[in-house]
Amino acid sequence: MKGSSVPAGEGSPAASVATSTSPGLRPPTRRGTELVMLAFAAGLVTLALILVELNQERSLSLRILWLGLAYLGLFGAAHLAVRRWAPYADPVILPCVALLNGLGLVVIHRIDLAFEGVTLPDGTVWDPVAFKQVVWTGIGLVLFAATLKFLSDHRTLARFGYTFGLAGLVALMLPGVLPGFIAPEINGAKIWLRIGPFSIQPGEFAKVLLMVFFAAFLVSKRDLFTVAGRRFLGMDLPRARDLGPLFAAWGVAVAVMVLQKDLGSSLLFFGIVLVLLYVATERAAWVVLGVGMFSGGAVIGWKLFTHVQQRVANWQDPIGRYDILGGGYQIAQSLFGLATGGIGGAGLGAGRPEMIPERNTDFIAAVIGEELGFVGLAAVLLIYMVIALRGLRGAISVRDSFGKLLGGGLAFALCFQVFIIVGGVTNLIPMTGITAPFLSYGGSSLLANYILIALLLRISAAARAPQRAPKPKPQQPAIADQHTVMVERPK
């Protein structure tokens, strides 16, 4: 799977036909499909940008075409990176990510237009951020390509499990324990580090780092965890001493909730650990136990902290608490936007996202729901689902346990994060501020998620690539064409 081994014209029809009809040759890489879908995504995003400009009654110019081409160029480069360094990677994931990222850019630009020249309540003039987000996208894609280039085999990561674990823990806890001038409290959450002109959210990276650690840890200790403890209510309970990691994770989640007042990250983190434990041990008891522990923690948090109580009360009655400070105003505005958008939406650029708070970060899904309607929001959710399921497919078909665990965890993390933030925005669950992957404005989230996607692609590439077996098995069809593959566990 070295880059040099990729034949030219892999995606061309002739090559595909040749590979699919001749057993023993390499299975199709489907990179051509990826490129076509990327071009389609670029077309959609350009169209969205045109709609925004039209609805905002700005003059159309060739500039938009250039922007669309630049976007295609950016992701075309990412495509080339995949083609070179992970040729057998899943072809659907990158176009889906590109579409979400592009839509996010258009919406962020659209919000910039709504606030063009507006003086904010704090006296500063609105600072357009769309261009910054473009830069972040570029950096994110560089990081994406670098991950693919320097991580030719995801199993390498398992070797540095503990290092990643320590780094992740530090990153996660740092803003919570550092003093206010470096780690200021913004909108009630202490999750930022301010270094010079940059603000970063180390928690976004911690998410990926800790997942690598947990996957590595669980794979190495897997046999331990499957040793049954006592049976209770028809379930095999784990032995008490094996509960250590779960308690540790629970402790971290609670610490994040207490120190950083960041309910979303806390929930996300704990959910990921729980799923990793479940996948590693194949035992539902962990899930039941974990859910129980989290519920307990949540109840205690609710009893102890007013900001938790506020979120729950706002969730139950946004309108009744509309005028209260820290009350239901935000969620109510989000619901107003969503409901006014209705089925078809107001049209990109024709809604009133300026009325929605935190419109280009936490509540960006509400802006999409208002302007693109239920149809647009549903499409976005389904794209997320496609990414997560394609990632999961890679995890299912990859041969090594670490890859399975990491891939499954990454896919779940993406989907769960979407559930937490969109569920909050649409008032399905209490609102907890985290970003919508690839849509929300913010460099940290974008960079971390591009690394996440690069890892998913790496795992899917490993799953679909022909085995580098010294003894070829000519009768075996491409792995991707099989639904389930029974593989031996690596020792």
Place this chain on the structure above:
Amino acid sequence: MNTPLRRVGIAMMVMIVLLLGNATWVQVINADEWRLDPHNKRVLLDEYARKRGLITVADGTVIADVKETTDRLRYLRTYNNGPAYAPVTGYLSVIYGASGMERAENDLLNGSDDRLFARRVSALITGRDPVGGNVQLTLDSKLQQVAYDQLTAKGFTGSVVAIKPATGEILAMASTPSYDPNRLASHDSQEQQAAWKELTADGNGTPLINRATQGLYPPGSTYKVVVAAAALADGQTKDSQYTAAGTINLPGTSNAPFPNFNGQPCGGGQTASMELALAKSCNTAFGEMAAKVGKSKLTAQSNKFGFNDSDLKVPLPVETSVLGAIPDEAALYQSGIGQRDVRVTPLQNAMIAATIANGGKRMQPYLVSKVLGPDLKQIGETKPDELDTAMTSANAATLRDMMIQSEVNTGGEGRLANIQVASKTGTAEHGEKASENKPHAWYIAFAPAQKPEIAIAVIVEDGGDRGLGATGGKVAAPIGRAVMNAYLAGR
């Protein structure tokens, strides 16, 4: 590990389905609850952001226009010659809502009327903003100006209503003091608030009230035409004889005088005919006449002229004119000269004049002649509508002839040259100490008497510039004559 991974996949799909289900609830099924919540300013802002339709008068002159702005409300409502037309157009204010025609025809003007449905659908498809329909009024711009100028020239508080007898078209509707609706339509909320404070302050003469439709006044002697109509319908004639005494005691009392104007006897004889009593406006004769007709027939006749019609809309809602309680014969005497608890709007009194002019057929008065789509294509037209036959044509002709005599007997300036007018004046006492309060001056008339083209009612509150010595003939008649002259001159 693949079984738990597949279950994780199902969990991810469940999460997305939950989000989709909740989005369906918020955006589709339960959307109206959120969309129509009073805290949601979007619907209101959308309404204002839509290009509102114009209001024009009969000759096409635009009296309520829209101007595009750069602020977030997008369109500014502007009123041309605002104060002259304000009682009809009303105002459109973001803070204080709408009044007058802006309110009565709001659905059409803002484009949500069902008659504009097809255009809304096409706007949806073409992506253009829906635009409101236009309203064309029956008002005659020249006449409206004369009416307004006549009232304001001497600073009168009062109202003029002119109706085309054959159709019910309202040719003029003035009310003073008036106001400039542009200030209330301003997009500067401070300007709006300042204007509102000023216009609703005590002692400023309640300019926001359209006296023509909302002002209820004792009709005084103008009501005698209704009593005469009831008497004619009851079989009495213009030659029937009534007391000519200058003062009588009210029946059932020994010391409650019921005098003619200045206590003068009604002509030279012991008795006076109905014709003479109307021409000289003799109270004693009409008290006797009302008693002779009786309460029930007088009530029935009044209702045929439009009293007690709480549904009357032109389409501005009209206050209900009433006869009031008549517990005994003394009350019937007093009511018979339009005092006690009889209350009419200027519009009602104009309708009485118009009905007599129209041979006894009462036409529905109306202000909107046509409604036009945004493309100026006609989508609706008001057809003249006969509401009731208040009098036989013979009786109406008799009453007309008596009113011609009344006009001959009436003083005041501005008599029309070469045009025969049928009229009745009124000098209505009001308030606790009627003799110390300045009376309201009334004048109802139509012309040309034999082939009426215009019927008018004029009221000047509190004696106008004549104080206690005011009479309908001296204060109100010149205004009415000027309006009729303006309409008939050059025809």
